[in-house]
Amino acid sequence: MISDGGSSRSEYAVTTHGLSKRYGRQPALDGVDLRVPDGAVYVLVGANGAGKSTLFKVLMNLERPDAGTAEVFGLDTGRFGPEVRAGIGYVPERQDAPHRAMTCARLLQHASTFYPEWDHAYADHLVRALAVQPQRRVGGLSKGETRRVQLVLALAYRPPLLLLDEPTDGLDPVVRRRALGLLAEHLADTQATVLVSTHHITELESLADHVGVLRDGRLVAQMPRDELQHSVKSYQLEVPDGWEAPPEFQPTGLRRATAGRVVQCTLVGEEREVMQRLAASGAVVRGVIPLSLEDSALAFLPEDPS
Amino acid sequence: MLVTIDPRDERPLYLQIIDQVRRALLEGTLRAEDPLPSVRELAGQLVVNPRTVSQAYGELEREGLIYVRRGQGTFVSSSIAPDRRARRALVRGVAERALVEARRNGLGVEELVSMIWEVAAEETAKKSHSTKPAGREDEEGVA
Numbered sequence: 112m113i114s115d116g117g118s119s120r121s122e123y124a125v126t127t128h129g130l131s132k133r134y135g136r137q138p139a140l141d142g143v144d145l146r147v148p149d150g151a152v153y154v155l156v157g158a159n160g161a162g163k164s165t166l167f168k169v170l171m172n173l174e175r176p177d178a179g180t181a182e183v184f185g186l187d188t189g190r191f192g193p194e195v196r197a198g199i200g201y202v203p204e205r206q207d208a209p210h211r212a213m214t215c216a217r218l219l220q221h222a223s224t225f226y227p228e229w230d231h232a233y234a235d236h237l238v239r240a241l242a243v244q245p246q247r248r249v250g251g252l253s254k255g256e257t258r259r260v261q262l263v264l265a266l267a268y269r270p271p272l273l274l275l276d277e278p279t280d281g282l283d284p285v286v287r288r289r290a291l292g293l294l295a296e297h298l299a300d301t302q303a304t305v306l307v308s309t310h311h312i313t314e315l316e317s318l319a320d321h322v323g324v325l326r327d328g329r330l331v332a333q334m335p336r337d338e339l340q341h342s343v344k345s346y347q348l349e350v351p352d353g354w355e356a357p358p359e360f361q362p363t364g365l366r367r368a369t370a371g372r373v374v375q376c377t378l379v380g381e382e383r384e385v386m387q388r389l390a391a392s393g394a395v396v397r398g399v400i401p402l403s404l405e406d407s408a409l410a411f412l413p414e415d416p417s
Numbered sequence: 418m419l420v421t422i423d424p425r426d427e428r429p430l431y432l433q434i435i436d437q438v439r440r441a442l443l444e445g446t447l448r449a450e451d452p453l454p455s456v457r458e459l460a461g462q463l464v465v466n467p468r469t470v471s472q473a474y475g476e477l478e479r480e481g482l483i484y485v486r487r488g489q490g491t492f493v494s495s496s497i498a499p500d501r502r503a504r505r506a507l508v509r510g511v512a513e514r515a516l517v518e519a520r521r522n523g524l525g526v527e528e529l530v531s532m533i534w535e536v537a538a539e540e541t542a543k544k545s546h547s548t549k550p551a552g553r554e555d556e557e558g559v560a
Contacts, residue, residue, distance in 0.1 A: 320468065
């Protein structure tokens with residue numbers, strides 16, 4: 112599938128093959144085949160507990176998978192853990208800072224010694240832009256303050272891959288926007304690949320160019336952002352009494368709202384083909400509405416009937 | 418030049434950026450040899466993927482509206498004159514958006530167009546009605 116064309120770098124920055132991981136009986140990852148194109152901003156969407164953080168930890172080799180493999184820039188994460196980690200800027204979901212007694216300035220100084228590419232001037236710029244207070248102790252920081260320090264730590268050496276696990280969690284709206292603006296500038300400077308998980312797809316909508324949806328540990332959708340928005344649309348239908356959606360649309364469990372004789376439902380598929388199937392089922396299509404990135408992704412996460 | 422993005426506008430972001438540059442050229446807020454913000458600046462300011470900005474600039478460059486001076490940045494072409502083509506493209510964008518909105522509401526093109534005329538006529542009537550008293554007041558003031 113991968114055609115390298117003789118180039119030294121693969122077209123994917125991150126790949127996993129049949130990655131599985133369980134905690135007790137609970138599967139956290141179930142046969143995940145992730146493909147993050149080199150240079151992409153890949154947004155990973157999923158409910159809490161869908162496996163996003165576990166996936167990040169496996170890529171960092173902080174967790175061992177039960178089955179399957181993961182590669183970052185062609186290196187097996189299990190065998191080359193330290194090498195892989197050296198090329199990743201990681202913002203973890205949990206904030207268990209190991210250097211609680213250090214000041215932020217000391218922590219950044221400490222981190223800089225690990226990375227030959229650490230750019231002090233850039234780190235200072237990020238510290239100012241994110242209003243990190245250098246003399247505060249790491250252990251006394253709030254959730255949002257910790258996040259800001261983590262962002263400086265992840266960006267300051269311009270690693271080729273950023274793994275950002277809910278990077279704006281705990282940030283107030285103003286800082287959130289500034290952090291994402293800094294990320295956009297960072298991308299203009301570095302062409303880094305970004306794998307980012309979020310609950311707030313909307314805030315990443317203008318940055319995303321690839322989307323993956325995790326549901327109960329399974330990667331149920333993975334495609335370029337344009338393709339996702341092209342293939343998921345909302346259809347307004349006028350239907351005869353007792354109408355049922357064509358069976359091929361039902362497994363995706365798509366949302367449906369009814370008002371009078373009009374049914375509105377979100378369907379996955381090429382628009383013309385979907386229209387033909389709907390017509391064959393007796394429905395008259397009154398309108399087709401494109402969806403936001405968030406709503407397109409949500410189409411793959413059916414509401415829990417519970 | 419101030420570029421803003423309308424989150425309710427469903428067209429791809431790069432088209433929105435292109436339209437705003439075109440509009441600034443038509444309005445004259447952006448003139449020959451003016452510098453444009455760098456890809457980095459605009460990406461950071463709008464919080465969009467830098468590739469989106471590059472795509473917009475690339476398209477504008479192909480149209481000859483802007484050019485890149487190596488190492489110095491992106492500038493408005495010197496030959497830029499109030500261009501009928503640019504104006505057409507801008508009108509087209511507005512029309513496309515209106516059509517999308519009309520279709521969404523189950524309305525036809527003719528209904529939409531005739532209502533645009535109707536509303537425009539009403540607004541013109543309102544305006545001439547409201548400016549007359551204002552004019553009279555002025556005359557009184559002078560007298």
